Amino acid sequence: MSALLDVSGLVVAFGDVPTVRGVSFAVEKGQTLAIVGESGSGKSLSSLAVLGLLPPQARVTAGDIRWEGQDLLALGDTEIRRLRGEQLAMIFQDPLSALNPSLTVGYQIAEMFRRRRGMRRRQARAQAIEAMTEVGIPDAGQRFGAYPHEFSGGMRQRVMIAIALALEPKLLIADEPTTALDVTVQAQVLRLLRRRQSEGLSMIIISHDLGVVARTAQSVVVMYAGQAVETGTVADVYPAPAHPYTVGLMAASPSARDGRREVLPIEGYPPDIATLPSGCVFHPRCPFARERCRVEEPALREVAPGRSSACHYAEEVLTSGAELDHAGA
Template structure:
């Protein structure tokens, strides 16, 4: 198998609070090939952003990566210090954060914010950094770039602000771009434009990790999908396989919720119950208390992630292991 751009293996990230250890990420493994788009879905609080922040080296106290490995083109990131991570962040790996308004500096013109990324990572003249900034702002579809370069974040619409964030993340042509809910705050037209932009980026060789609640966004963009629940990957498969042959009861629940929204059905199908408290996870399968297929074993033994076919893995006692083909 060719080397992946990103290879996360058995990652555990926790927050240590007075209430105990909050296990935000547990035994997460994922790989992303060059130019591949990989999606992560799951309900709020299931650990999606913490996986992203772990990769970026942005887990702050009281949180920490407890164990596991994160390789970027073969380089181990978990053992790097803050100075080394700063050189990689924004240049080799960049992230579009979930909250664009809080991630942009409200007191600085947006053009200068993008330009600063170039100046930090490369020894180029101010004029060259400015030209590169104008080029990337225009590449992400910002009209009248010269005027917009001088705008402050609050003077731009949500869609334009998100484009500035993406321009900032793309300006150094990173090997990996992580987009955490990049379209949640946007209307459907702008969402479609941002999706097309991310797809184009991947077609030019950048690997993309896209995090979203929205299975529709994932279906349009991702090649491969990881479904997360309570800090764990519970299912992973190619996007076609996941939508054609979902096996984990949680994935089935997520898909049913989407199809009931789309259909004329008056009954909105939801998954009963809520995501468990990550400081007090149930013994056995974390999804068991909400699962309509729960068996005695599910409440006593934690299921392992098993391969059920080529590139398809499921963490459920109902699923039979199939030896890798």
């Protein structure tokens, strides 16, 4: 089965500095892919490249992005703008900055129906109120005329979801959809997304929250310093990581430690993308590092059916993850 979205060897650079370095992933119809990693790992930038929304100083310098077989990088601004909303949609990380503060939330939702569906104002208003109700905004008819600052963080996130889903896209990219939400609102937002999943929506979830990933995604790409260091299904990767960085993420996540209370941080800091260390970029923080790791960069390779890892000693990591965990990885 061909993928809805197929990204291959994607490189995104700011000037002469590549910040996304050869990332590949695919999203099948009705499936959810998670992209996880620390801040600055290139998660959001990869997805912005898919939508043609990179900041002016960034550009794609290599790789392919294909949507249902169509080369997105070959499309002009007008052509890719038609795909946004209709086929591809995104929930941005900060709903307050993504929404226009000078326009009511109802107007911003209704505008989608007027511009893309040619609806008259009254019909677009009715559709917008229906969309607000669907995502759980109470008294949607009365709150149609409210401004973004009059909504709580959770309600603004629901508005963003309503806008993203208004035109029934095939693929939704959700960038940290539950960041800064309390656990109750987080659960409500995730239920909304899972319901649309059950109706056939494909998704990319960008998150550093491994618990959110476990509840929403079937497959995962783990990113570090602009590149994918591990890929596989959530069912395979979570119980038995094949890269020391993934082991470290699991150890540092309370929701991913099978009820254990102790949280073990990854020692050190992510590298400066402009001055990456030689060899494996993770080796300065890796308790498994050896001399080979300091001089030879590992390729992302298959280590088991459907599993890939960019570690020279991935097979050993698979069998000794618990030992690495206790060593402080």
